[in-house]
Amino acid sequence: MKILSIALNTFRENLRDKLLYNLLVFALLMIGSSVLLSRLTLGEFHRLILDLGLGSINFFGVLIAIFVGIGLVSKEIEKKTIYTIVSKPVARYQFLLGKYLGLTITLFVNTVVMALGLLVVLYAQAVPIEGMLFKALALIFVEFMVITAVALLFSTFTSATLSAIFTLAMYVVGHLTADLQTFGAKMDDLSRGILNGIYYLLPNLERFNLKGHVVHHLEVSGSDLMLIIAYGATYTAFLLFTASLIFHRRDFR
């Protein structure tokens, strides 16, 4: 209950953030511009609209997750508003989870708005809409949830700027982790062990990337999809758990 009220408050606070609207408008512009670009291309103009649309939703969603996410806790500390909350009978982990849930709601609303924009474009251009599109969007949202948790984790112990840099770095690394295994396969046992350890510790964000499946009409089995969602949820839980531990010991001065 306490978590939910903090979440709703965070959501309301996010809605007042100008950054959110800037990014949203840019995303919608990009989705719309795919119509113009598709006139310039040769061959499958459907795929340009889908690629650009899903790419924009993913990219701007990640930007929102990172740049709103890093301010969740650090802004409260900066403005000293955190004192009024921690002095109330609210556990620190409840505060953190509420904040996280609030941004997740914001991101969900944003994803829905951007997806609606894409659907309107697709409908207007008479592009057939398949079920795979919604599966891809669902996994993009799971990626947002993981990124938000990463941003929140960093913002519990460093400044907003550093959290932004760390989270961006995690986003980049998260898309390259598959290479760690490739490198590891060419090395000796010890290095391979270390690289594998890092591989399992870091989030593998490529797992949530089904954008190509939509364009090429490839299917993903239901059990695979559930496993990927479970992976995302577990990773988020792990990040939130670590963030709560750190935040619990944090001294606000």
Next chain:
Amino acid sequence: MAVSIALHHRSASIVNQCLLGMGGILLLACLGWLQGEIDRRQDRTVVQIEGLAQLPQGEYLKPAVLGYHHLGADLLWLRLVQVIGKKGNSADEYEWMYHALDVITTLDPQYAYAYYAGGVTLGDLANRPDLSIRLLEKGVKANPEVWNIPFLLGYNYYFLLGDPAKGAEYIMKAASLPDGPVYLPGLATRLAAEAGSPGTALAFLEARLRETQDSEMREVLANRMKEVIIERDLFILERAVEAYRTQRRTLPATLTDLVTAGAISSLPQEPFGGDYRLDPKTGSVSSSTHPERLRTFFKRPQPTYSFPKVQPSYSFPRTWE
């Protein structure tokens, strides 16, 4: 007094604003002029094509775009399409286009349209069947279910390299895939017949006939088989005539002479119910129902076609698994 000062103050601020506005417009005009001047000094298409040459290898680019590789392939394709439209590219430029196509198809190996359109451009426009074939073979590996990539490969071998046997092999591969158009098996058999292997064509048609339930299609295939049988018989008969001539130093008067001379054991039956006729002057054999020989026709007359116009700077291995 106070009023005049206020007025003076107001007019000064209006003048200031006007000056600021003019300054802004002047700066904008300068920007436009500079932009135009720089553009005028360099040919935009040349810059765009040279940009393609400088693309990093797809293997390195793919991880760098962080999961947006399909979008990356689209944007590169968009850039490539703008320069393909240019009239008459140089030999170098076609090599750069091949490089760009290679990068695009590494970013998105399932981009079937890029293989096909790129294959057409490199093969027909650039006169570089080597590059076209290399691109298309990469496409076949990544998309074994897409029929038009092996189809274009067959086309390249037949028309551009003058290799009907290889062409027939690829067209047959294309014909065996789902979604292939109905004319493909016929085309494959024509190619195989011309390659001097009507046996291959017959085997392919038999296989198709066994798998086809549609009565109309079965009739077409059965007809085609008979045509190929004629082709095979003519091949056998002409060889027998040739053997007869080398043995007796004269041409046979009729085909039955071949049997009596022992060149063949018996005369084959014309599958359409007609008969085979020998031209006693030339020694050539023809069918009474199908006087035309079964063969495909080249798009361009072979002798005027010089290949390759551009000598590739590297050797292209002509081996296939």
